Amino acid sequence: MSVVPPIAPRRPHIRSHHGDEVVDDYAWMSDKNDPELLEVLTAENEYCRELTAPLEQLRAEIFADIKARTQETDLSVPDYQTHNDGAAYWYYARTEEGLDYAIHCRAPAASRDEIPEPLSLRGVEEVLLDENALAAGREFFALGTADISPNGQVLAYSLDVSGDERYSLHFRDLRTGTDLPDQIDDVGEGGCWVGDAHYWYVAVDHAWRPYQVAARTRRGGERGVGPPRAGRPLLAGGRGVP
Numbered sequence: 222m223s224v225v226p227p228i229a230p231r232r233p234h235i236r237s238h239h240g241d242e243v244v245d246d247y248a249w250m251s252d253k254n255d256p257e258l259l260e261v262l263t264a265e266n267e268y269c270r271e272l273t274a275p276l277e278q279l280r281a282e283i284f285a286d287i288k289a290r291t292q293e294t295d296l297s298v299p300d301y302q303t304h305n306d307g308a309a310y311w312y313y314a315r316t317e318e319g320l321d322y323a324i325h326c327r328a329p330a331a332s333r334d335e336i337p338e339p340l341s342l343r344g345v346e347e348v349l350l351d352e353n354a355l356a357a358g359r360e361f362f363a364l365g366t367a368d369i370s371p372n373g374q375v376l377a378y379s380l381d382v383s384g385d386e387r388y389s390l391h392f393r394d395l396r397t398g399t400d401l402p403d404q405i406d407d408v409g410e411g412g413c414w415v416g417d418a419h420y421w422y423v424a425v426d427h428a429w430r431p432y433q434v435a436a437r438t439r440r441g442g443e444r445g446v447g448p449p450r451a452g453r454p455l456l457a458g459g460r461g462v463p
Contacts, residue, residue, distance in 0.1 A: 224271045227264035230257075293318035296339045301330055304373035305417070311337060312369070322352030325367055349376055349395060365410035372417045375401075379410060379422075386410070386429060390422055390437070405437060 234248035250258050273280075299311035310327040317324070326346040328337065349367075356362035365379035365388045374395055379388035390405040390412065405422070409431045412422035424433040 224268060226268050227261060229261045296342075299328075299337065299342075301333045302369065302373075305371055306373070308373060309333075310373065311342065313342070315339075320353050322356055322362070322364075324348060324352065325350040347395075350378055350393070355380065366412060368412065368414055368420075370414050370417050370420075374417070377412060377414065377420050379408065379412070381410075387425060390420075392420070392437070403437060 229247065229250070231246035232249045234245045236243045236245060236248075249255065250261075252258065294315075294317050296315045297313045299313040301309065302312055303309045309330040311330045312325075312327045314323040314325045316322075326342070326348050328342045328346045330337075349369075350364075352362070352364055355364075359382050361382060361384040363381040363384075365381060367376060367378045369376055376393040376395055377390065378393065379390045381388050387407050388410055390408050392401040392403060393399070394401055407425060409423035409425050412420055414420055415436075418438055420437045421434060422437065423431040424435050426432045
């Protein structure tokens with residue numbers, strides 16, 4: 222029995238640009254909440270499953286082979302960093318067998334030249350961010366960035382929990398292990414610290430394109446403490462796509 226692929230309906234839509242007309246039969250698919258679009262996508266997924274059903278055993282064998290060759294409990298190369306107060310740490314991420322995501326940690330460093338043995342870090346490490354805890358109960362999870370402030374007291378990190386690459390930016394006080402209240406939504410993946418009280422990031426427009434460089438600033442001087450200032454101080458950029 223042959224598998225019949227689903228066919229999405231055509232609905233001609235004319236767009237005019239600079240005197241030229243373009244006919245788009247599938248412009249209606251731009252509305253991702255359209256129930257008919259969801260029906261089409263569901264039918265395409267089912268078609269794919271039926272078409273590739275004979276490969277199910279092969280897929281399982283390949284997955285098992287790759288998993289057997291993967292060291293699930295592992296440690297990244299430690300990165301040596303010093304902070305404003307003279308404190309020095311090894312920063313690294315580790316994975317554990319049975320867990321899907323990395324755990325970001327740091328441990329006190331005596332010298333840049335004394336690279337620690339992985340097992341020696343576990344007894345003195347400080348867990349900064351556990352991606353597994355953040356991903357719990359979510360259908361999708363991706364960590365964008367994880368940046369330590371120059372004084373080593375605040376972790377800036379961004380999350381995508383829907384798969385649309387629109388991140389939410391968070392700030393964690395590493396002295397207490399709790400997140401600060403100034404969450405910023407609809408931003409790009411990365412950013413950078415400019416001193417201890419300022420974090421620069423990129424805002425995205427409705428077309429998912431970076432178009433503004435903005436800053437998160439906290440009162441409290443160099444230590445980066447205190448409540449956030451109101452609004453998003455705009456550093457550069459335009460209006461973007463409405």
